[in-house]
Amino acid sequence: MTESVHSHSDVVVVGGGPSGLVAAISAARAGAKTLLIEQYGFLGGMATAASVGPFSPFHYDDQQITVGIPQELIERLMAAGGSTGHLKCIPEYGSGATMAYFDREIYKEVAFDMVEEAGVRLLLHSFLADAIVENGRVRGVRVANKSGLQSVFGKVVVDATGDGDVAAAAGAAFQWGRQGDELAQPMTMFFEMAGVDVAALRGYIAAHPADFEWTSVLKSPRPIPREFTQDYFVAQGFKSFVAAAKAAGELELGRDTVLLQSTLREGTIVFNSTRIGKLRGTDADQFTEAEIVGRRQAMSLAAFARKYLPGFANAYVCSTGGQIGVRESRHVLGEYVLTRDDVVEGRRFPDVVARGFFPVDIHDPKGGKGYQEGGSTWIKPKGPYDIPIRCLIPHSTDGLVLCGRNISATHEAHGSLRVMGTAFGIGHGAGATAAVAALSDVAPREVDVARVQKLLIGQRANLDLKGSNSFAATP
Ligand SMILES: Cc1cc2nc3c(=O)[nH]c(=O)nc-3n(C[C@H](O)[C@H](O)[C@H](O)COP(=O)(O)OP(=O)(O)OC[C@H]3O[C@@H](n4cnc5c(N)ncnc54)[C@H](O)[C@@H]3O)c2cc1C
Structure with missing residues (x-):
């Protein structure tokens, strides 16, 4: 197979799902030279590849938590005749506070428009073959595509594959599914x-x-x-x-x-x-x-x-769906592991870079039951919770930022943060983290969190730093 060097960038995002595409837009708008790699010929992740939807909430009750770039995407979709915008669920049990319906084909087009307008370079039809690691630091990735094996170098790599493929290839520690029996939420063909x-x-x-x-x-x-x-x-x-x-x-x-x-x-x-x-x-x-x-x-x-x-x-x-929908797989071990209690108690963290709010929604990993004793789970958090930057930083690997549903969290916490409303927000946090690290030439774990937060707020994210809706003490 032909081997070649494809490119050198500040930020390389692997995976063009909701978290990856927002991460790439955020990083590029911050001034980082950004490359976005995707295995398919379109963006959107589970929503377009596995026909999953609608977008679960951007809201906790009537309070909109996910704003900024993800909300821009909703507005662009609406302007293109491709979304209802946020509809209120009555009652919210089983669905969450709001849902936004969208047209998959229009989503694919709007996603391309937004990444291109931000100046992101796309590399499609390219599947991760390996991580390029030197002295414990990820320097880039190798992908397999029609050109052969291509090396892509980046000062910072963002793992937005959903499955933590880059982290696993780089040798990062992870928990597969839930602790104990290592079962995960079931897959579903939409x-x-x-x-x-x-x-x-x-x-x-x-x-x-x-x-x-x-x-x-x-x-x-x-x-x-x-x-x-x-x-x-x-x-x-x-x-x-x-x-x-x-x-x-x-x-x-x-x-x-x-x-x-x-x-x-x-x-x-x-x-x-x-x-x-x-x-x-x-x-x-x-x-x-x-x-x-x-x-x-x-x-x-x-x-x-x-x-x-x-x-x-x-x-x-x-x-x-073009592929079966995968709800859960690897949870990469980060500097902090977000827990069920963090989610359910609505905990705040000073190093917040994203916020979550959806109920803990775990489809029965073992059997066929709905929301019943011994079956699936549905627990509403007491309020929105913070996702600290430490959940995006792998414990054992440098040069890598975690993104989307594979961030450092337990099976239960993942049951909440996995929905697209939160995945978009995590992507925003990950993209800003990667951009600040790359542009200031430091490893992601050494990044100045205040700078990341400032960038996010400048890109209209809602971090609620003043704590006007603080619900519980930071542990
Ligand atoms: C069956 C099912 C139903 C769901 N229902 C809803 C719902 O109704 N509402 C809701 O909001 N959320 C729902 N979700 C959750 C939500 O869709 C996902 O958790 C969310 O899309 C995760 O976003 P992500 O960016 O982390 O990963 P993904 O959406 O999985 O995106 C990952 C991207 O990376 C690419 N990729 C993966 N591996 C590689 C590789 N090795 N090389 C190159 N590219 C790669 C993929 O093609 C994909 O584009 C559902 C999920 C499933 C599976």
């Missing part, structure tokens, strides 16, 4: 069905509350474009139909309920319902098996929907 009689479906949901674990409707606090003025809702249940179909041997599904919701497009319903547990998205054979089982479950569930669920008689599968 799919959408079009041609649904949504009124019939909603009629059933309204008339049979006992058949559901929870349901919410979504309301816009302001006028939204006329093409998006349909009813938005989410429902988890159809317990009687699932039980009947499973008893008749007519449904291959890893859970005992169906979780579905509206999309941006009328007559189209998205299923967040297949469940593949106990397999690892970081093991090539297990990842392969998960894709096959996930697709089988999706098609089985679609046939079940047509036969059993009101409103689906003429519906068809119009899209599936």
